Amino acid sequence: MKKYAVKEARYGNKILSILIYDEDKKEFTIDIPEDVTEQEAPFMMSLFVRRGIRHIGPEWSIRWIRERVVPSSRQNIGQILRENDMQVYDEYALLVKNEGRSCQDECYLEEM
Numbered sequence: 001m002k003k004y005a006v007k008e009a010r011y012g013n014k015i016l017s018i019l020i021y022d023e024d025k026k027e028f029t030i031d032i033p034e035d036v037t038e039q040e041a042p043f044m045m046s047l048f049v050r051r052g053i054r055h056i057g058p059e060w061s062i063r064w065i066r067e068r069v070v071p072s073s074r075q076n077i078g079q080i081l082r083e084n085d086m087q088v089y090d091e092y093a094l095l096v097k098n099e100g101r102s103c104q105d106e107c108y109l110e111e112m
Contacts, residue, residue, distance in 0.1 A: 004109040006030075006100065011040055019061070019100070019109065021092060028061035042107055062091075068102040069094040 006017040018031045031054060032041060038049045044064050048056055056064075070080050072089045081089060084097050100109035 003112040004100070005112050006042070006107055007110055008040075008042075008105065008107045010106050014040065016041055016107065017045055018112070026092070027058040028065055029058060030056040030061045030064065032056070042105055065091055065095055067104065068100055069098070 002021040002023065004019040004021070005015045006019055007013045008016055014036075015033060016036050017033070020029045020031065021027075022029075030045065032045055032049060034054065036049065038046045041049045042064070044060070044067070045056065048054070048060075069091050070077065074080060077089065081087070084094065086093060095109070100107060
């Protein structure tokens, strides 16, 4: 299992969630600490916090991941893979290589 703190500079690099990747199952889950408010949580996660849910299962976790990585259907995906020294498309590898950064927010990943 690999664990990553999801942090955001806007909140003093506070840990907003813990992303857990099960290498055997190749699936993600997300845990949101109790001290993270709805306003602090990344948008999709804030919807769970609003409902009092602090653990996000694989189905919704992968949706959050897919918002952060280049989709496999991207027109120039071959070039993107080459520039990232990758032979095949792998969401996890792309996520880690880019530290989970997205143009949609200031969140980033830090391995724990």
